[in-house]
Amino acid sequence: MANSAQARKRARQAVTRNKHNASLRSMLRTSIKRVREAIAAGDQAAANTVFQKATGVIDRVADKRIIHKNKAARHKSRLAAAIKSLA
Numbered sequence: 410m411a412n413s414a415q416a417r418k419r420a421r422q423a424v425t426r427n428k429h430n431a432s433l434r435s436m437l438r439t440s441i442k443r444v445r446e447a448i449a450a451g452d453q454a455a456a457n458t459v460f461q462k463a464t465g466v467i468d469r470v471a472d473k474r475i476i477h478k479n480k481a482a483r484h485k486s487r488l489a490a491a492i493k494s495l496a
Contacts, residue, residue, distance in 0.1 A: 430475050433469075433470050433473065433475050434470070434475055434476075436466060436470070437466055437467060437470045437475070437476065440459075440462065440463040440466040440467070441463060441467075441484060441488070443459050443463065444456060444459050444460050444463045444488050444492075445488075445491075447459045447460075448488075448491050448492060448495065451495060453492060453495040453496060456492045456495065457492060460488055460489065460492055463488065464485055467481045467484055467485055468481060
């Protein structure tokens with residue numbers, strides 16, 4: 410348990426930050442899931458539209474270091490390849 414005032418404050422900040430990061434991570438997963446659903450439906454136009462929005466979310470989350478930049482690049486690459494294979 411935190412004993413000093415500074416440690417107690419850092420513990421409070423960690424809880425707040427954890428909630429915020431969890432929210433961003435959830436938003437990331439949802440956007441990726443929407444792209445995968447559009448791909449599964451076989452609608453390339455819809456998949457492209459959703460992919461454009463997901464790309465922004467993925468990049469924002471990577472910029473905030475919630476996920477690693479290489480993981481973000483991997484997600485975008487695999488989703489783009491899946492959309493391209495619909496053609």
